[in-house]
Amino acid sequence: MRVLGIETTCDETSAAIVEREEGSGRVLSNVVLSQVKKHAAYGGVVPEIASRAHVDALDRIIQQALSEAGLTLDEMDGIAAAAGPGLIGGVIVGLTTAKALAFATGKPFLAVNHLEGHALTARLTDNVAFPYLLLLVSGGHSQLLAVKGVGQYQRLGTTIDDAIGEAFDKVAKLLGLDYPGGPEVERVALKGDPTRFSFPRPMVGRPQPDFSLAGLKTAVRIEAERIAPLTDKDVADLCASFQKAVIDMVLDRVRVAVQIFTSQHGTPKALVVAGGVAANQAMRRQLLHLADSLRVPLIAPPMDLCGDNGAMIAWAGAERLALGQHDGLGFAPRARWPLDMDAALPGARA
Incomplete structure (x- = not known):
């Protein structure tokens, strides 16, 4: 199972392809473009600058990820994107692109919680059991x-x-x-x-x-x-x-x-x-x-997998796809999206 993952929730534009086989994972490509220089003068991430940079770079980053993996979109089993939480402008860029690719290719679409990407990375790298x-x-x-x-x-x-x-x-x-x-x-x-x-x-x-x-x-x-x-x-x-x-x-x-x-x-x-x-x-x-x-x-x-990256999104998508899960193209971007909805108390951080 091969999944393309897209990550644009903050100031990294990333696309990656991972392969999942019998529970084990392998990163076939993981392209990350940092925007640090664009935001350095402001001492922090400027949301509008970040979202525009994602628009400018994402198509090229996706093509590079496919090229490095030696694969085409038609060889993907699913298209995943981080749908939140994060800076909403950036989230929209990645989510919309993934939906378009899924629609054009007829592949399953997976809206991934950015936090779930981090949560499951250890299973990609070390096959950790639950x-x-x-x-x-x-x-x-x-x-x-x-x-x-x-x-x-x-x-x-x-x-x-x-x-x-x-x-x-x-x-x-x-x-x-x-x-x-x-x-x-x-x-x-x-x-x-x-x-x-x-x-x-x-x-x-x-x-x-x-x-x-x-x-x-x-x-x-x-x-x-x-x-x-x-x-x-x-x-x-x-x-x-x-x-x-x-x-x-x-x-x-x-x-x-x-x-x-x-x-x-x-x-x-x-x-x-x-x-x-x-x-x-x-x-x-x-x-x-x-x-x-x-x-x-x-x-x-x-x-290289500690910070935000497309591989963690692709892997979370692959884990869900292996369970027969996927999402509709109407899935809305989310600025806030706690992993444990029952623990989402007023005033608590997502």
């Missing part, structure tokens, strides 16, 4: 989910304000670092002292594994203003101390989530970390130590 615990950490999402099967997700915890990746970007901007901020904070933190500043660890010790980053972000701002003007050493120490506080919070939240998961579903088959922040090497190392102590394997996608 059920497993997912730590989803990106610029827009911070969640802990029990992944019980394709389409079966239980949200155990979420952020009550900023997402982790968003907080990294905002701290980077506050400290005058380049965009995108997350990798810059990680790079500069390598030169810093993580013990110099005593930042709060929000939510640590709470019985529900939720996250909160707003107070920590404010604490960094207050400390930076107190010692201004900042030297390079000050910036490095602030980054290291901030990153250490985030990681400590994440480790505590994961411990709580594992306890809840185990009480409800038994020991998870794995702890899976996915999303753009999963590329943070300091966080990966600490999660590996935690997973070892809990005697649960840690599965983290390769770096």
Whole structure:
């Protein structure tokens, strides 16, 4: 089974082809075009610029993905696109293109939840069995989910304000670092002292594994203003101390989530970390130590599959198609689309 996947929910234009055979997956192509340079001057993603860039690039990216896989559209078994959550303009571009291709070729169309793409990537790369615990950490999402099967997700915890990746970007901007901020904070933190500043660890010790980053972000701002003007050493120490506080919070939240998961579903088959922040090497190392102590394997996608990409969308589409599922061409784009609709509380992040 071969599926074309399209991803345009934020500032990456991506198309990929994956092959699924007897539950195992293989990436035949995965073309990702970053828009970082287009948004760098603004210090963040500008939705209108992003959507226009998707329009300009998507046809070419799809053709490149097909060419690299050595396949044609007629050889696809399905056409998948991320239908949300995300920046609605970009979502519309990818979704409309996928619908047009599905209509023209007569292939099944699959509207994929972007979060489900992240949730199932470990099955593409490592053939992880259900059920497993997912730590989803990106610029827009911070969640802990029990992944019980394709389409079966239980949200155990979420952020009550900023997402982790968003907080990294905002701290980077506050400290005058380049965009995108997350990798810059990680790079500069390598030169810093993580013990110099005593930042709060929000939510640590709470019985529900939720996250909160707003107070920590404010604490960094207050400390930076107190010692201004900042030297390079000050910036490095602030980054290291901030990153250490985030990681400590994440480790505590994961411990709580594992306890809840185990009480409800038994020991998870794995702890899976996915999303753009999963590329943070300091966080990966600490999660590996935690997973070892809990005697649960840690599965983290390769770096090129941590961020937004078409392969994860194609794979989620293939998983659903294997179960006989597909969607109508009237499927509407969604700016918000929680994986666990029962847990979508007012004010909570999708």
